[in-house]
Every structure is written in structure tokens, then in C-alpha cells.
Amino acid sequence: xxxxxxxxxTAADLGEFGIIARIAGRLPQFPAVxxxxxxxxxxxxAPDGRVxxxxxxxxxxxxFRRDWSSPYxxxxxxxxxxxxxxxxxxxxxxALFVGLxxxxxxxxxxxxxxxxxxxxxxxxVGASVAGGDIARSDLVVLxxxxxxxxxxxxxxxxSGARPGDVVAVAGRLGHAAAGLALFxxxxxxxxxxxxxxxxxxxxxPYACGPGAAELGATAMADVSDGLLQDLGHIAAASRVxxxxxxxxxxxxxxxxxAAAELGEDPLNWVLTGGEDHALAxxxxxxxxxxxxxxxxxxxxxxxxxxxxxxxxxxGGWDHFRD
Amino acid sequence: xxxxxxxxxTAADLGEFGIIARIAGRLPQFPAVxxxxxxxxxxxxAPDGRVxxxxxxxxxxxxFRRDWSSPYxxxxxxxxxxxxxxxxxxxxxxALFVGLxxxxxxxxxxxxxxxxxxxxxxxxVGASVAGGDIARSDLVVLxxxxxxxxxxxxxxxxSGARPGDVVAVAGRLGHAAAGLALFxxxxxxxxxxxxxxxxxxxxxPYACGPGAAELGATAMADVSDGLLQDLGHIAAASRVxxxxxxxxxxxxxxxxxAAAELGEDPLNWVLTGGEDHALAxxxxxxxxxxxxxxxxxxxxxxxxxxxxxxxxxxGGWDHFRD
Numbered sequence: 001x002x003x004x005x006x007x008x009x010t011a012a013d014l015g016e017f018g019i020i021a022r023i024a025g026r027l028p029q030f031p032a033v034x035x036x037x038x039x040x041x042x043x044x045x046a047p048d049g050r051v052x053x054x055x056x057x058x059x060x061x062x063x064f065r066r067d068w069s070s071p072y073x074x075x076x077x078x079x080x081x082x083x084x085x086x087x088x089x090x091x092x093x094x095a096l097f098v099g100l101x102x103x104x105x106x107x108x109x110x111x112x113x114x115x116x117x118x119x120x121x122x123x124x125v126g127a128s129v130a131g132g133d134i135a136r137s138d139l140v141v142l143x144x145x146x147x148x149x150x151x152x153x154x155x156x157x158x159s160g161a162r163p164g165d166v167v168a169v170a171g172r173l174g175h176a177a178a179g180l181a182l183f184x185x186x187x188x189x190x191x192x193x194x195x196x197x198x199x200x201x202x203x204x205p206y207a208c209g210p211g212a213a214e215l216g217a218t219a220m221a222d223v224s225d226g227l228l229q230d231l232g233h234i235a236a237a238s239r240v241x242x243x244x245x246x247x248x249x250x251x252x253x254x255x256x257x258a259a260a261e262l263g264e265d266p267l268n269w270v271l272t273g274g275e276d277h278a279l280a281x282x283x284x285x286x287x288x289x290x291x292x293x294x295x296x297x298x299x300x301x302x303x304x305x306x307x308x309x310x311x312x313x314x315g316g317w318d319h320f321r322d
Numbered sequence: 323x324x325x326x327x328x329x330x331x332t333a334a335d336l337g338e339f340g341i342i343a344r345i346a347g348r349l350p351q352f353p354a355v356x357x358x359x360x361x362x363x364x365x366x367x368a369p370d371g372r373v374x375x376x377x378x379x380x381x382x383x384x385x386f387r388r389d390w391s392s393p394y395x396x397x398x399x400x401x402x403x404x405x406x407x408x409x410x411x412x413x414x415x416x417a418l419f420v421g422l423x424x425x426x427x428x429x430x431x432x433x434x435x436x437x438x439x440x441x442x443x444x445x446x447v448g449a450s451v452a453g454g455d456i457a458r459s460d461l462v463v464l465x466x467x468x469x470x471x472x473x474x475x476x477x478x479x480x481s482g483a484r485p486g487d488v489v490a491v492a493g494r495l496g497h498a499a500a501g502l503a504l505f506x507x508x509x510x511x512x513x514x515x516x517x518x519x520x521x522x523x524x525x526x527p528y529a530c531g532p533g534a535a536e537l538g539a540t541a542m543a544d545v546s547d548g549l550l551q552d553l554g555h556i557a558a559a560s561r562v563x564x565x566x567x568x569x570x571x572x573x574x575x576x577x578x579x580a581a582a583e584l585g586e587d588p589l590n591w592v593l594t595g596g597e598d599h600a601l602a603x604x605x606x607x608x609x610x611x612x613x614x615x616x617x618x619x620x621x622x623x624x625x626x627x628x629x630x631x632x633x634x635x636x637g638g639w640d641h642f643r644d
Contacts, residue, residue, distance in 0.1 A: 035477060039477075040480070041376035041468075045372060049369060057465050062457060220362075
């Protein structure tokens, strides 16, 4: 068998400043960036006079695996989960900053894939990767910070839901959890490639975040830890109870089929699976919601989250208790 | 010998949300924070209509060692190096965001120390730790992002130095490098405790950053990788040559004494040692500099950095080539 010999240029060959130049050269800067990568700090426009900021830490082996996800997937996912937090405030993302730790033998192919993943996900919302930092590390480490602009809108926090509000969800639920279950069962791509892909690359409903703010959403959260847990955060912050109607939660065909194969309950993935980065929001009862939103429950007096009238523990992800 | 028994509460005992609540409870929020920790994202004032942003990744074993630095020291240093990048643009720091990866068995004492280190360093400049993220990790990982406000001033970049400008430094040089050399020689605290402390906790001259902008600085950089290397960045970005007069560089007594003990050249520490986070800036030749600034050279036509008329390689830190 003939092998194609490829010259693998590594991070060590490029050196710190070579790496930075290579990354920066692949990333377009949109007009919100007044001063981009290459100085002590970047300068961004904040036309609203306020800025929305969120940060996440992603660690190889814990948040992603290099044998399950391509560098491009990892970049897309790392960007998506931060951009989703920005839109969950009702803001438009403007910029991402990326701290990247990686081994010395990281190839330029890998680095370019990661960079393009970040760039392409950001381009979906018109945001720029406006700066970062690199360091050598045994495992890949990503410290990602996203900024956004509220465009004159009030931020939609978790604390404004009122009894009588309807609760709705935009985006997918349970898909990333199903994909993860397939990976863990050692059969990710064979029968359900779209679920494996959902694990690799979330598809947050970006436009629905600022859209919800325009529609008068009283509370909103990014569903990153599981629907019940994130609704629980809204319920706690708003001092209300949230009643979920499980018959309103759709279980798409592939999810049901994958669950049957693995002997799992697909509704459990929908209720407790994280990482799809759907948006959950409360709206005044008279709101007319566009088709992206699916009403799944109501806000009532009380506390906690109930499904079919039964109190739910907050089943979901805890980084220190799994 | 009697031992005091202490009940060590760990990160695993607290759980993810318990840790976040504990950290947030120790951190005061200044008025620039409109919405602090606890939602999908924070909301900060950006009264200038622009915002300065910088991010750094700090890894245990690479940027700090838990046997050399206390958690409080680590927090102070991680905050300081990011705040220094903000002031090096001529901006006033407003907020810090911290992604923290740590082992499950991290104690609350350790966590409180780190938190207080971040809080106390931020308090020096009136900035808040306004948000963050936590994750489980075998080694301690810090992803730190700092934001700042330009207060109507133009950002002082690296690219504006002009032939004829004077070059000046504020803050300490070579101290952290001397401290590191002492640690590496296995004798940090005995004879030169102030140098060991300089390694543990930089003391950036915060007020000098915005001050330099007010004085009309044409270019500025945080000295994090070594004076020659960071002046090299200014020279390259400004397309000029920088001539350093080594007789203008002070070698304080303890630095000279430590160098003598270790058989090192103290001027080498001053010229190439990083992590003190001094500020280096170029100013118009007619500037009247306050006492915090020490003139160390001049800007000329050409390229690179010369010391006593000799071209310097950019000896300094490269994360991928050491």
C-alpha cells in the first residue's frame, strides 16, 4: 500500500508568535472590532454603552475528546456554547476571545481546523475572534470568552418569570445526549450519524435569543445542563414554579429509534440532556410566538420544576458530582 | 505532638453550584457591573462606547506551581497579568472573568484563598470579578479575561512610536526573573524574600497606564515576556528601531546580590526577564514624565532593538520553544 507522506509542521516549529500570526491570518475581523489581535488587548465597539460577557473553560477528555471530534468540530462547539450564552441574554454576539493550551506536537492541520471551526461558528452570528492567548499544555485546554451587544434592549435574565407566563423552548433537546450515549456505547456513526453530529456540533437557535427579547420574554436561559436543571435555575431565580407538560415535548424519530436500540428512555434525554444549547424562555401569556418556539409549560406560584404535576429533582450535569 | 484536626471541605462536597455560590459570595461587585455572576452572562457598563478586552490562559506547572505559590498568590498573579494588559492600552480595568479548572479534592480553604487573591488584586484598580466558569480538572487551569474602559482616550497601541520619541519604563524589571532563578536553585525565601515574592505576585504600576495615555504616549506595552522582546514588539509594530541605554537601567541592590550568589548577570534579568508586568512606553521627546517613569532609551529610524548600539536577538519567553 502506498502512503502519502505529509510534512507535519508542528506548534513547536512555528513558535509562539508564528502560531499567533497563523491563527490571526485565518480569522476575518468584522467592523465591531476596532483593534484586533496583536496588541496587549483588543478594542471593541460597545455602541449600546453596555456589554454582555460570558466565559467557559473546555478541557480535553472532559468536555471533548480528540478521537470523537475533529479540531473543526471542537472549535465549532466551543464557540457555539459561548455564543449561546450571549444570545440567551437577548444580545447579539460581537466577539470571541480564545485562550488555547495545546501540546508542542500539535500540527498546523489540527490548528487550522480548530481556527476555522471557531471562525465559521462566529461567522453565523457576525462575530469576530478578536483576540486570544496560547500556551503549551499536555492536553488541549480552551478558555473561551464571548461578548455581545444588547442593542438598546434590556437583558433577559433568569429572574423575571411571573406566574401565568408560558414557557417555551427553541432549538433541539436531547440530541447531544443521545449522540453522547451512542459514542459511549461505541457505535456513534453507523445508524444515527445526525445524533453523533449533534454531540460534535450543537446548533443553537441564535436568532431566537434577541428575538425573544423583542417579543418581551420575561426570563431566558441557555439549556446547557439539561432542560429540567436550567428551568430549575429560572424557577429559583424568579421564585416561581415551572410546570412542564411532557406531552408537549417532541421526541423526534431518530431519538426514539436510538433510545430503543440502547434501551434508554428518549424523554429522559430530552428532559435532562445538556449541550444542545436550546433556549428556554418565559413569555407573557398573550404572546404570539413564531414557529421556532414550542410552548412546553407554564409558570405558576411556588417553587421548583414539576413534570405532569410531579416534583423533579434537578437531574443534570454537575461537574464535581458526576 | 498534638495535631489540630481540620475538617477539609472539598469542591466535590460543595458541588458545582455550591462552589459558584461560595466564590460569588466573597467577591464584591463595583458599580460598573450591571448584572454579576449567576446568569448566562454578565452585563457591564461600557460608558465609553468601546471596551478593551484581553485574555490569558494560566496552567499549573507551567505558569505557576502550587508548592511555590499559595492560592492567594496565584489569584493575585493571574489577575495582575490580565489587568496589566488592560492598563497597557491606557484603559481603566472594569471587570475580570475567570474560568477555573480544579481537582475534585480542592479544599474550600484553597478555593477561598484563590478567590480572595483575585478579589484583592482587582480591588486595587476598582475592578470586579463579574463572572466565570468552573470545571473539574486534574491540574489547576485558569482562563482569565479582563475588560477595561478607555474613558474617551485613544487606545495606546504598540504601533505609534516615532523616531525621536523617548522610551521609558514604569515598574520593576528583572525581579520576578530573579525570584524564579532563586526558586529553581532551591533557595527562594532565605536571603531574598522580596525577590521570591516578586515571582509570586507582580506589582504592575496600574495607574501609569491610563496616566501614560494622558501624557500622550505614542506606544505602550506590558512587559510580560522580557523588556527586549516587548520593546521588539513595539519596534516591529511601529516600524522603528529602539535604542536602549543600559546605563539607564537600574539594577537594585537585592538583584545584584542575588545574581552574585547564583553566578548570574543581573542585567540579563532586567533585559530579558518577564512577569514583573512593568510598562514600557514611547513618548514625544518634549514630554515631562512623572517620577514613576524612567527614561531608558530612544526611538530611531530602522528596525529591531539595540543595546549600546548592538543588535539584540529577542531573548525572551516563547511558550513553544523553551
